Amino acid sequence: MTVSMKLTIFRLGMRFPLPHGGEVEVLRDVNLDVPAGELVLLLGASGCGKSTLLNAIAGFTTPTEGEVWVDKRRVTGPGADRGVVLQTDALYPWLNARDNVAFGLRLRSIAQTERTVRAEEALALVGLAGKGDHATWQLSGGQRQRVSLARALVADPDILLMDEPLGALDALTREQMQDLVLEVWQRTGKTIVFVTHSLDEALYLGTRLVVLAGPPGQIVLDEPLPFARRALREGGGAKIKSAPDFAAARERLRGVIFAGAQP
Numbered sequence: 001m002t003v004s005m006k007l008t009i010f011r012l013g014m015r016f017p018l019p020h021g022g023e024v025e026v027l028r029d030v031n032l033d034v035p036a037g038e039l040v041l042l043l044g045a046s047g048c049g050k051s052t053l054l055n056a057i058a059g060f061t062t063p064t065e066g067e068v069w070v071d072k073r074r075v076t077g078p079g080a081d082r083g084v085v086l087q088t089d090a091l092y093p094w095l096n097a098r099d100n101v102a103f104g105l106r107l108r109s110i111a112q113t114e115r116t117v118r119a120e121e122a123l124a125l126v127g128l129a130g131k132g133d134h135a136t137w138q139l140s141g142g143q144r145q146r147v148s149l150a151r152a153l154v155a156d157p158d159i160l161l162m163d164e165p166l167g168a169l170d171a172l173t174r175e176q177m178q179d180l181v182l183e184v185w186q187r188t189g190k191t192i193v194f195v196t197h198s199l200d201e202a203l204y205l206g207t208r209l210v211v212l213a214g215p216p217g218q219i220v221l222d223e224p225l226p227f228a229r230r231a232l233r234e235g236g237g238a239k240i241k242s243a244p245d246f247a248a249a250r251e252r253l254r255g256v257i258f259a260g261a262q263p
């Protein structure tokens with residue numbers, strides 16, 4: 001699992017019709033060029049349009065203006081080149097962990113034996129080796145999100161799109177899952193776009209931080225981040241999250257987001 005592709009968002013705009021006439025502008029002139037293998041953290045206050053942007057990249061919605069490209073292919077709808085993980089896991093309760101992961105492969109007419117092998121590989125990648133036979137109700141919240149991540153990875157997508165995937169987890173599990181995301185990113189080299197409204201999560205996890213403010217949602221900050229690579233080099237986050245430069249970055253960004261973030 002090593003495929004990864006460049007993502008290009010060009011002059012993206014999104015307006016939705018309102019029930020009693022008129023429309024609401026949710027995104028305006030969003031431009032983003034994501035090289036292959038980058039881990040982009042998309043941060044912004046509630047309602048600024050993060051999910052709308054992610055849904056447009058996933059192809060779940062069609063933008064009113066602009067374009068989304070994955071490498072040389074224009075996005076016109078959902079596709080196996082983009083794997084999606086959402087905040088709620090949406091696992092099928094009648095299937096065990098392995099069959100939940102393998103489900104998408106069945107739709108693509110891949111033979112049973114290969115489906116099983118690939119599902120087991122994906123489960124191992126997210127730290128669930130040997131848990132394939134578990135029913136979904138036997139899994140903790142964190143484990144369920146690991147299964148969701150394995151389900152997104154099993155088809156070997158070019159890009160992984162994650163919309164607040166850790167938002168419903170308790171604080172400790174969330175920290176463990178952040179390290180898992182980093183590990184998966186390092187091992188697969190996938191291009192990842194990860195949405196969050198946690199400032200600490202955005203600072204810690206990304207190799208690049210993109211801050212969206214709105215409405216209408218516009219990019220107000222786009223800069224590289226050092227902490228994810230440092231965490232991988234030094235093994236683990238506690239020390240990094242309490243380091244003076246992490247605290248300083250947090251304070252600076254808090255200012256950007258909560259004070260002067262309106263475009």
Ligand SMILES: Nc1ncnc2c1ncn2[C@@H]1O[C@H](COP(=O)(O)OP(=O)(O)OP(=O)(O)O)[C@@H](O)[C@H]1O
Nearest residue numbers: 016024026044045046047048049050051052053197
């Ligand atoms: N289909 C739609 N029709 C009308 N308005 C919409 C539609 N989808 C989203 N919106 C509006 O667009 C705005 C941005 O929503 P979006 O879910 O993208 O924000 P967000 O930054 O992801 O917020 P949160 O962090 O709370 O999930 C919201 O005001 C929402 O009500």
